[in-house]
Amino acid sequence: MELIGKVSKGSRMDQIYIPKNRSGFGIGNYVVIKPVEDENEIKTYANKFYFYSVRGIEPIKIKIISEVMQIICNFFNKYENIFIIGSFLDKGFSFNDMDILIITEEKISSDLINKDIERKLGIKTHIILMSNKEFIQGLGTDPLYQMALSKCISKNRFLYNIPHIINYKLLDLHLLKSKTLIDNFDILSGNEKYNLVRNAIAISLYLNSKKISREAVDNEIKKRFGLKDINVLKNNLIVKKSFLKEYKLMYDKLFAKILLGIKNGSK
Amino acid sequence: MAQNRNKLIELFISNISNSIVHEILEKSMIGEIISDKYRRELTASFEIAKRYREKINPSATPFPETDIVYIKSKIINRVMAELNTRISKGYKNIDLDLVEVLTENALINTKIKRRKEGTDF
Numbered sequence: 001m002e003l004i005g006k007v008s009k010g011s012r013m014d015q016i017y018i019p020k021n022r023s024g025f026g027i028g029n030y031v032v033i034k035p036v037e038d039e040n041e042i043k044t045y046a047n048k049f050y051f052y053s054v055r056g057i058e059p060i061k062i063k064i065i066s067e068v069m070q071i072i073c074n075f076f077n078k079y080e081n082i083f084i085i086g087s088f089l090d091k092g093f094s095f096n097d098m099d100i101l102i103i104t105e106e107k108i109s110s111d112l113i114n115k116d117i118e119r120k121l122g123i124k125t126h127i128i129l130m131s132n133k134e135f136i137q138g139l140g141t142d143p144l145y146q147m148a149l150s151k152c153i154s155k156n157r158f159l160y161n162i163p164h165i166i167n168y169k170l171l172d173l174h175l176l177k178s179k180t181l182i183d184n185f186d187i188l189s190g191n192e193k194y195n196l197v198r199n200a201i202a203i204s205l206y207l208n209s210k211k212i213s214r215e216a217v218d219n220e221i222k223k224r225f226g227l228k229d230i231n232v233l234k235n236n237l238i239v240k241k242s243f244l245k246e247y248k249l250m251y252d253k254l255f256a257k258i259l260l261g262i263k264n265g266s267k
Numbered sequence: 268m269a270q271n272r273n274k275l276i277e278l279f280i281s282n283i284s285n286s287i288v289h290e291i292l293e294k295s296m297i298g299e300i301i302s303d304k305y306r307r308e309l310t311a312s313f314e315i316a317k318r319y320r321e322k323i324n325p326s327a328t329p330f331p332e333t334d335i336v337y338i339k340s341k342i343i344n345r346v347m348a349e350l351n352t353r354i355s356k357g358y359k360n361i362d363l364d365l366v367e368v369l370t371e372n373a374l375i376n377t378k379i380k381r382r383k384e385g386t387d388f
Contacts, residue, residue: 188315263356
């Protein structure tokens, strides 16, 4: 592990700042500092990542991300950005796979990249490729995108200043997916239930112009359904009767609000 | 999960109807939706319907004609009701002619009904 940094002037001592999220260079470790002689070396090492709401991540994960990014970059001539999102960024190692969003105009099979990463690193990835236009539209109109991107690591700097557009018809379409939970409680796994509830809650927060992040959505789920821990839902340990009663009430209210929005012609 | 055949058929109908409504609404909004890739990962109603279908006998062969007529009419009624609710609230470009075609296709794709020779469904 090597890092590149710039010596900056301090009041009593000069210093070199290194990122908090890094693999290696633990507190208390001794390090060797040497000057960069070749300017090109700076570019080589400049493949740092940008962290958004990721506070503290295991160093081994940074190493994995670095290698995964390297493999992905080899597939593309040009890409706008690469995002690592989802449960991989949560504390611990209870993730199923690594969710990756690649913004590019190039058409490459995501399966091909998934398989290459699994072959080389033994890690399961779930890659979604989309164009910049699709990405911007998704981010502007879809609460689920906003939630996913609220906590991420990206290859390039990502400016989050896309205006929110409330398109009620789109929200209706998105909410329709969560209707599945009402009739199919018994057949759905805990994670499937969680995803459907999360979808509805994110829409609800979006309509109320509230901040959408994974933490905010999870907190709202806990509050609304009286859960101490979100894992009760994820692990399928929820009490059916009381949960469905509350869920149906919430769904119906949300649906009525969306229909009203459509009726009023606002988009 | 022990459930009787009628209950499973009702659940199948509910999910297939939901997936058809979704498909028709999606078609009515061409140009507005280009960014659904992330959401496609949510468990789709059609996939759930297939899970129920596997539990309903006969699971590998088509249903008797009386069942097909019943299921088809219930799906069409449900889908029409959902779509009409939306049309009354101002939705445009909803093609109601698609309801029957998509219902037929769904019944064939879930092995409820056999595809007729020489037809699209």
